[in-house]
Amino acid sequence: xxxxxxxxxxxxxxxxxxxxxxxxxxxxxxxxxxxxxxxxxxxxxxxxxxxxxxxxxxxxxxxxxxxxxxxxxxxxxxxxxxxxxxxxxxxxxxxxxxxxxxxxxxxxxxxxxxxxxxxxx
Amino acid sequence: xxxxxxxxxxxxxxxxxxxxxxxxxxxxxxxxxxxxxxxxxxxxxxxxxxxxxxxxxxxxxxxxxxxxxxxxxxxxxxxxxxxxxxxxxxxxxxxxxxxxxxxxxxx
Numbered sequence: 520x521x522x523x524x525x526x527x528x529x530x531x532x533x534x535x536x537x538x539x540x541x542x543x544x545x546x547x548x549x550x551x552x553x554x555x556x557x558x559x560x561x562x563x564x565x566x567x568x569x570x571x572x573x574x575x576x577x578x579x580x581x582x583x584x585x586x587x588x589x590x591x592x593x594x595x596x597x598x599x600x601x602x603x604x605x606x607x608x609x610x611x612x613x614x615x616x617x618x619x620x621x622x623x624x625x626x627x628x629x630x631x632x633x634x635x636x637x638x639x640x
Numbered sequence: 641x642x643x644x645x646x647x648x649x650x651x652x653x654x655x656x657x658x659x660x661x662x663x664x665x666x667x668x669x670x671x672x673x674x675x676x677x678x679x680x681x682x683x684x685x686x687x688x689x690x691x692x693x694x695x696x697x698x699x700x701x702x703x704x705x706x707x708x709x710x711x712x713x714x715x716x717x718x719x720x721x722x723x724x725x726x727x728x729x730x731x732x733x734x735x736x737x738x739x740x741x742x743x744x745x746x747x
Contacts, residue, residue: 554736564677564685564728566736578735614684624732626675628696630684 521545521629523615528634531605541598541615541631549573549593552618554627555600557611557636567613568600572621583609605638612636642666642731646739652747659716661742663729668709673733676705676714679741680725688727689714721746 527539541553555567568579568589577589588601598615612633619625643666653659663674671692677685687696689705692712702717716723724746729739 563741564679564730564738566738569736580735619687619690624673626687626690626696626730626732627677627685628687628690630686632684 521617523617523629523631525613525615525631525634528613528636530637530639532640533606533638535605536601536603537605537636539600539602539613539615539634539636543596543598543615543617546617546629548591548596550621552621552623552625553589553591553598554616554618555587555589555598556614556616556627556630557609558614558633559608559611562611565611569618569623570598571623578623602636605636607638610636610638642669642734642737644729644731644737644739646727646729646742648742649740650743650745652745653719654747655719655721657719659714659719659723659744661714661716661727661744663707663712663714663739665710665712665731669731670733671708671712673731674705674707674712675730675732676703677728677730678723678725679728685728716744719744 522544524542570589586604590599614633615631616627617629619628647662674692676689679685693705726741
């Protein structure tokens, strides 16, 4: 069965960096676009970033553009999110999610359990 | 950016009743690119419906989706105790945006 397991969350000071990871199993990782979605405490869902199946294309929400970088290692079935210049408003649970089908235009058919990032001094 | 507005914000119903949740888009959207998710407290979202009306794998047939253009609906025909949760619509045709959610609570 599909499994997505995030790691790397924690408490970090404003302006610092953090790297999230997502370990994927149970499907052909190299065939799927992958996403990061976040949810601030008590709030709704916000899409953060997507990476194509082969890593050649990436897109970001305006709120994180220029600060976050998504990447993947298909040899290790791993997805990453490098988060720099963190702000208090980046505090959220970060989910990795698998895109349905091979391209970008699909719903998110499997989600990890999430990892909490808290940006606070 | 396509903005999705869900209504009502909170819906109070009893088990066995019918639930109707609405999602309105700020501009016309192909029904191909509209999904619904269910999220329970402390859990990740779960895909229920995609393409506006196609149930995801393992989703009971009491869940159905409909709509086109700017107006979409999620219907739960007979509420089970496990259906009380927060529901989000999402569009994935022009970048990705979610509605703000509808909380379905037990009356």
